[in-house]
Amino acid sequence: MKARENPVVAPRKHPRQTRSEHLVAAILEAAVRVLEREGAARFTTARVAEAAGVSVGSLYQYFPNKQAILFRLQAEEWAHTGGQLHGLLADPTRPPPERLRLAVRAFFRSECEEAALRGALADAAPLYRDAPEAAVHRRAGQRQLSAFMAEALPDVDARKRRQATDAVATVLTATGKNVSEQGRSRASVDALANAVGEMLCGYLDRLAKGRA
Template identity: 50%
Template sequence: MPPNRKPAIAPRKRPTQSRAIQLVADVLEAAIRVLKREGGHRFTTVRVAQEAGVSVGSLYQYFPNKESLLFRLQQDEWEATYAMMHQLLHAPDRTPEQRLRCAVVAFFRTEWDEADLRRALDDAGALFRNAPPAKAFYRKAMQRLAPFFAEMLPRASAAEREHLADFTLTVLASVGEKITERGLSRKEVERWAEETADMLCAHLARVARTPATNVRASIGRRETP
């Protein structure tokens, strides 16, 4: 039997004229409503088209399948989150540790504010999480955060800073997904935010104080099979 092919998640084309731009905007808004109401497992392009008041054919001009539409919603959500974090991590008149703390707390607040959408996107994430466009977006996010980690960790090598940036984003995504699944209250999410910020700030501050030779040695120990 031929191997199963993963569906393409790239958009079919991008709108250029104002009418087409508005149609795509209407489709995306409708997709969010359907996703929140129906969840990722019952999300279909037919339901989105009906919600947006457009034909399925019009939707397919821009999104070839439900996976591409869901990935666009996820990408927009990622873009907003990383833009917020980038702004906070590069805010003037604050130490790197203060900026990191603000970014972590803000991240968890957005998790709570958008819990319904995040939960639905998490349900649908298996459709595209390991697809090349998703991996490319993550690499782009890492590149955008690299200057902050270079500032906070001047003694560390580029490889160590990249590892710690990946570690930080993985911790945030993993913990954020868990607290979204549990439907915690705002007060409970604030506690998770503060404690996660404490952990990350303490760890990165320790690495920042470590002499470069010790940092390189620790990398060698981790890479030893």
């Protein structure tokens, strides 16, 4: 059986001048509008170029295909959310349970506030999720959470810590997707975040005490 080919999602070239940076920014802003308006199924480079007011040829100077544009949008979202969560989970001035509660709330708020874009990117994920570049971002998030778990559960063996890392990541991902799809109010999102945060902290506490 022929191996499945991964889409090319790396940029064709990087902007080096202010004018080029503005062009790339305009293309990405237009891509967000097209994605939210048309959805992943109707997302094309031609529509993005038209919305950005540039030629398709100009767009192709920086993005070889629509997968590259979509991945760039997803990568920027990952970087923004991942940086925020890393800052909270790695904060040495707060105890681990407080860090986790704050991270859950921040993650859920982000899912709610960017629901339209996140939903569209989720629909488009099959176009780029198997690319090596996507795997790099996923591993970075896993390392951040694993580092937090090593600090939160220093006396728990590595196997159980890995299980805990997977459990927390799964709960956050699944519940976060639910939050983004339901259009909840800020108060409702925060209430859910508080409940999930308490649940996860209780789980980690039981693990730390050898009860789970």
